[in-house]
Amino acid sequence: MLGACLVKALYALPTWTRVADLIAEHPGRAPSHWACYRFATKLRKERERIAGCLDSLTASLREHHAEMGREVAIDASDIPAYGNGQKFLYNGGPERKAYSDPDASWGHRSAVSTRKGGDFYGYRIHAAVCAATGLPLAWQVETARSHESNYVAPLLDAVHARGFAPATVAMDMGYDNARVYAECADRDVVPIIPLRKNSGHREASIARKSDEWRALYRRRSAVEREFGRLKHHYALAMLRVRGIERVRLHADLTMLARLGLALARDRTALELVA
Numbered sequence: 535m536l537g538a539c540l541v542k543a544l545y546a547l548p549t550w551t552r553v554a555d556l557i558a559e560h561p562g563r564a565p566s567h568w569a570c571y572r573f574a575t576k577l578r579k580e581r582e583r584i585a586g587c588l589d590s591l592t593a594s595l596r597e598h599h600a601e602m603g604r605e606v607a608i609d610a611s612d613i614p615a616y617g618n619g620q621k622f623l624y625n626g627g628p629e630r631k632a633y634s635d636p637d638a639s640w641g642h643r644s645a646v647s648t649r650k651g652g653d654f655y656g657y658r659i660h661a662a663v664c665a666a667t668g669l670p671l672a673w674q675v676e677t678a679r680s681h682e683s684n685y686v687a688p689l690l691d692a693v694h695a696r697g698f699a700p701a702t703v704a705m706d707m708g709y710d711n712a713r714v715y716a717e718c719a720d721r722d723v724v725p726i727i728p729l730r731k732n733s734g735h736r737e738a739s740i741a742r743k744s745d746e747w748r749a750l751y752r753r754r755s756a757v758e759r760e761f762g763r764l765k766h767h768y769a770l771a772m773l774r775v776r777g778i779e780r781v782r783l784h785a786d787l788t789m790l791a792r793l794g795l796a797l798a799r800d801r802t803a804l805e806l807v808a
Contacts, residue, residue, distance in 0.1 A: 546772030603698025641678025704754035
């Protein structure tokens with residue numbers, strides 16, 4: 535049943551009926567779509583079971599990568615909602631009052647090569663990624679209005695809870711505020727953050743613009759690359775569910791597949807060497 539959930543998440547299938555039909559096309563006993571619905575409901579209510587699987591995966595990966603989690607990059611990325619995201623009922627008309635996904639909210643995203651920047655309706659995933667391996671260590675899904683700087687402390691705490699001991703954390707200038715620096719200092723993590731204009735002088739453990747600082751900040755791109763992989767290769771952003779609890783489960787299943795495949799590759803490579 536967990537495999538059926540992974541299939542639905544990774545292939546962005548819209549319904550459990552479609553998932554059950556696809557499984558039925560292969561040899562073996564196929565679950566009914568009602569069984570799939572019931573199992574997904576149980577997973578949402580007992581997410582600690584998924585968390586336990588993720589903890590085991592990260593622990594196993596740490597055995598293969600001694601440097602894993604020493605350098606961390608944190609950022610947030612948009613996940614558009616599975617529903618009508620038009621802000622107005624029609625061009626020049628009144629603002630929409632009801633949406634098909636009432637848990638989602640409006641937020642702002644920056645422009646990238648494949649789309650324009652601006653407002654979007656949906657969710658935001660905040661993630662801490664290992665700069666050395668590019669693998670996600672901790673993440674949190676909130677609505678689009680959530681500001682990225684509010685989740686530095688929870689992410690670092692989650693990284694520590696999984697047995698990692700980050701020494702540095704690279705973030706973009708959107709995280710340049712006194713609270714973030716204090717949260718990093720409380721956790722003995724050196725923040726690598728460029729200053730915003732007119733932000734004033736901030737003390738830094740590593741001299742800004744030094745070769746060491748530049749090298750550490752360049753590794754911040756690891757989190758952006760990982761968001762790209764998760765969205766385009768693992769269908770993280772291809773939501774086919776509504777409601778924040780379903781979106782959070784979708785993110786957890788996506789990460790479960792990502793980390794599971796990484797561990798399988800590591801074990802295969804070790805067997806080949808042996």
